[in-house]
Amino acid sequence: MQTMPAHAANHNDREIETLQEFDATVSARGTLSGYRIQAVDLTDRTRELLGTDTTGAIFLGCRMRENAAAKVRADGAMVFPPVPELPFDPYRGLLYTPDELFTDLAKGYDRTPDALTYAWFQQTKSDGDILASMLRSVHDDSVSDALDELVRGARVVGVMGGHAMARGSDAYAGAARLGRELSREGFTVATGGGPGAMEAANLGAYAAPYGDEMLAEALDILAKEPSYTPSVTAWATAAFEVRTRWPRGGGSIGIPTWFYGHEPPNAFAAHIAKYFANALREDGLLARSTAGVVFLPGAAGTVQEIFDNATPNYYESRGEPTPMVLVNKEHWTERLPAWPLLRSLARERSMESRIALVDRIDEVPEALKRLGG
The missing domain is CATH 3.40.50.450 (Rossmann fold)
Structure with missing residues (x-):
């Protein structure tokens, strides 16, 4: 089974995204100068903030006491304060977990952070609020980084x-x-x-x-x-x-x-x-x-994804084409004949050797290996 890469070992060594990383950095380096501290609750780290150089640091959505915030601003740090009453954190440093999105599920899905965030999205999207638009963009960029x-x-x-x-x-x-x-x-x-x-x-x-x-x-x-x-x-x-x-x-x-x-x-x-x-x-x-990408039987959305993936493979805009495996011959040749078009598109291109159509799901792992996945 694939082991996920360790988060702390792989991210930019100037980013701090957990309280544990904050404590380790202050202890080992004795400075926060130039660091990016992202969505970490620092309300119980006032002594450390008051006693540590934060010149050029950036604090993104970090909660801290007012005297600590005043001190780091005086150092020349940039502080983006938390936005109150949002059902999500736009500056988050880590991906979501199911437990986080489904908190309070026992009270009904409408009470969960996932549902409340969707309701906020619907309201602010119709309002055309520039602040809400900016917060959505910051959030999505943070998610991409994580x-x-x-x-x-x-x-x-x-x-x-x-x-x-x-x-x-x-x-x-x-x-x-x-x-x-x-x-x-x-x-x-x-x-x-x-x-x-x-x-x-x-x-x-x-x-x-x-x-x-x-x-x-x-x-x-x-x-x-x-x-x-x-x-x-x-x-x-x-x-x-x-x-x-x-x-x-x-x-x-x-x-x-x-x-x-x-x-x-x-x-x-x-x-x-x-x-x-x-x-x-x-x-x-x-x-x-x-x-590689495996395409199980689907409708319009899956068809779109097939050709969204085929386009960079065709032009090699992401480098070497990635394997594409379509599953269920009847579905992709008769019901929604995406395979004939994909095969025609791939002809005499480098992606031609990276596409396959199989009938059974148990054929997929071997197909991916054969295509170089």
Whole structure:
């Protein structure tokens, strides 16, 4: 199973994103000059701030006492204060976790930070508030930075597919087995982070450390709530029941968006990079899938993703083309004939040897290896 790169070992050594990193830096270096401190609660570190040089430092959304804030400003540090009453932190230094986004789920999904952030997004988007627009942009840039730090050095395979794939179906079980096998083969699974095929692939990666019977039992539990409609609360609660029974699941990535607010994120991706801007989310997911992309049966969104990925492969704008594997011959040649167009597009290009059409999900890992994933 793919081991996620250690966060602290990989990020820019001038960035401080946790209280532990703050303490270690002050202790080891004795200065914060030139550092970027991001979304760290420093209200209990007044003595350290008063006694440490912060010349040229930048504090992004860090809570601190007024005398400490006055001192670091006097040093010449730049302070971007927290924005009160927001349901999210625009300066966050780390990706979301399912527990964070679904806090207070027992009170109903509408009370969770995920739902409250979507409601804020809908309100401010219609208001046209420039401050809200700026905060969304800062948030999404912070998420991209955290995502880049996480995937550095990982062999990421994107798994794309429709949100309508229901729990309890053979297709859902197949997508879960795919996520599990990719994870066991050493890949980091990344999905669009929502329900359906996306959730199934993240579930499979979560199940990778356990025996095969665990996945079968988890699928049975989830099948009792096959869809996030009519109740997101019941749908998400079933997922957390699985996580509670098997708490040491494998890691994977979900990259959802509040643009599609009717689709909740799934609870099986350990790391959730949730965006306001769907265009950033779409491009970010495909660009970071450096070991290949698997396209399960889907509709308009999945078709768009196929050709969003094909374009940089065609022009080699990201370097060497990445593998693309389409799953289900009937779907991609007859129902939605994307494969013939993709094959024609690839002809006599370097991407021609990097595309494949397979009929069964269990053929995917071998196809990725054959294509150089």
